[in-house]
Amino acid sequence: MYYNGYNVCTIISYQDTHVDKDIFNIISLDNIIFKLNVESRKRVLENAIELFQSNTGISTFDLLYLFHEREQMGSTRLKTRSAIPHAFIAHTGAKVKTNPKNAHGADINMNDVFIILVVLEKTVDWEGADCSDHPVDVVAVCFSRSKRVCLNYVTILNSFMSDSKIIEQIKNADSKQSVYNIITNELKG
Numbered sequence: 001m002y003y004n005g006y007n008v009c010t011i012i013s014y015q016d017t018h019v020d021k022d023i024f025n026i027i028s029l030d031n032i033i034f035k036l037n038v039e040s041r042k043r044v045l046e047n048a049i050e051l052f053q054s055n056t057g058i059s060t061f062d063l064l065y066l067f068h069e070r071e072q073m074g075s076t077r078l079k080t081r082s083a084i085p086h087a088f089i090a091h092t093g094a095k096v097k098t099n100p101k102n103a104h105g106a107d108i109n110m111n112d113v114f115i116i117l118v119v120l121e122k123t124v125d126w127e128g129a130d131c132s133d134h135p136v137d138v139v140a141v142c143f144s145r146s147k148r149v150c151l152n153y154v155t156i157l158n159s160f161m162s163d164s165k166i167i168e169q170i171k172n173a174d175s176k177q178s179v180y181n182i183i184t185n186e187l188k189g
Helices: 008-013 041-054 058-073 149-162 164-171 176-188
Strands: 032-036 086-088 115-124 137-144
Touching: 032 041, 032 176, 041 058, 041 137, 058 086, 086 149, 115 176, 137 149, 137 164, 149 164, 149 176, 164 176
Parallel strands: 032 115, 086 137
Antiparallel strands: 115 137
16 A cells, blocks of 8 residues: 555554554544534644543543643644644553454554544644644544554654645545545545
8 A cells, every 4th residue: 555655554564563554444433533623732632532531541631741742842733734743652551441443343453553533623723833824624643652653653644644635625524434535545545
């Protein structure tokens, strides 16, 4: 599978913990928050964390702190009105309660990566250095126990989400299913 010249399977398998899934299997219809109406980056992250928490034992405070810590190193916002906040959760010591299913009914191994896609109802100021020029409409929140695994997925998501036409299609979609179809069609293509 290729996307923007990248062999997706090669990128994903290049890590300490082998991930034997394509990224479009990681992004599940159940992991899309559609038309979220919030005012801030913090609220976006809280909603993503709430969905993530339903599958883990990690406290909201821990995750908010991890995301805040990551944003302090530099904004995760892209110039295409999107952002890819990511957190490495290995040091929290949380245990997974249950493995979520992807859209194809297969288990998603929470020890690898968990991605939540958030499509916002209205633009959110991501508070980056030049956020007034590039607010955020679409957010892919990436959680992983491994820094290498997470960064490999962030690389793939970055390639995908750097395409302003795709972000515009996602923003203008009329349902979660439409968003999912856009993502899977682009990644399969």
